[in-house]
Amino acid sequence: MNRVVLHVDLDAFYASVEEREDPTLKGKPIVICMFSARGGDSGAVATPNYEARKKGIRSGMSIKQAKRLSPDGIYLPARRDFYEMVSEKIMDIFRGYADSFEQVSIDEAFLDVSIETNGDFNKGKSLAKMIKREVKKKENLTCSVGIGPNKLISKIAASMEKPDGLTLVRPEEVEGFLYPLDVTKLWGVGGKTKDALDEIDVKTVGELAKVDLPKLVEKFGNAKGQWLYNASKGIDNEPVKKRGEQEQIGRITTLEEDTRDPGVIALKISELANEVYEIVKERGKLFRTITFYAVTKDMKGHTKSRTLGMPGSDLSLIIETVRELIGDFLSENDLPLRRAGIRVSNFSKPSGQKTLFEYKNFKKK
């Protein structure tokens, strides 16, 4: 039996939630922004609504640039915790329709409905309509749905018709659907891969499908070469599977001014470390890797990380380790920092295994 996979994507999610909360905003260009600690219009665009997109505003753009494109737009600060709550309710709706379910991000999910539809794409389509109706009715939001025989196809399908779209690609339509598309439409083909494909005159998926496997492996290595070979033909066997718990917890902030003063950086970082520590504690986790993240004046990102021999959970452990990492970083780079952050990862649950703290005490005896 063939698979029937849905990809559901909430339309301009943050902006749509704000419109829903304040209907007087409807029809106006709305731009949800992440303002930085620098004040004024320092910061970036998280999500523009469709009106704002018509004026050329895109996510990731600086707020200043967006204001030049649409001075009369409505610029609102992002309320991420609120969007998170709305997202959870909607994900529960999606989950109710799926044999297996995979949440990809705050506004996106895959639903495998193969069993429920018995492999029938017409049933998949009516299921998609039901989902859209329920989200509209219960949460007053629209979404775009793609239906295909796998994740790769359903994800691209969902992006074809937005907002409030529904795109069905049957197995026999896959090649016709895929071949005219630009290779960058394939999830996993970004700037680097695009440039490499340009070198061999491959611009569309159809052109990529004509390249033989050895050539792709030679150019991209085994894993990526194989993946490109399959993806170009619409082949993707990745299962829709429930994602486990969060693997990394981090916080980053923009410094009030550029600096390379280790004291100033360490102070800011310890505030962030506190927040991270609270979450880790609440979830009862132990971490083994600590990462210091920095963005220098030239906007380049850098990381310094350390993996401990033994899982730990103490705040002081985070702060002391990151202090050393800051020192390492500053001795290797000479530009002042614009942003700084911290991340812990490599989690384990406290089991019978000793923590670093317990291990140290054990040694003392």
Added chain:
DNA sequence: GTATGCTTTCGGC
């Protein structure tokens, strides 16, 4: 050589 683990970078939302 291949598997494994750690560090760094990339890229999506």
Added chain:
DNA sequence: TTACGGCCGAAAGCATAC
């Protein structure tokens, strides 16, 4: 050219062990 958040997961790059 200038100006540019705050996350996350995955891939790439590298070292080490067998």
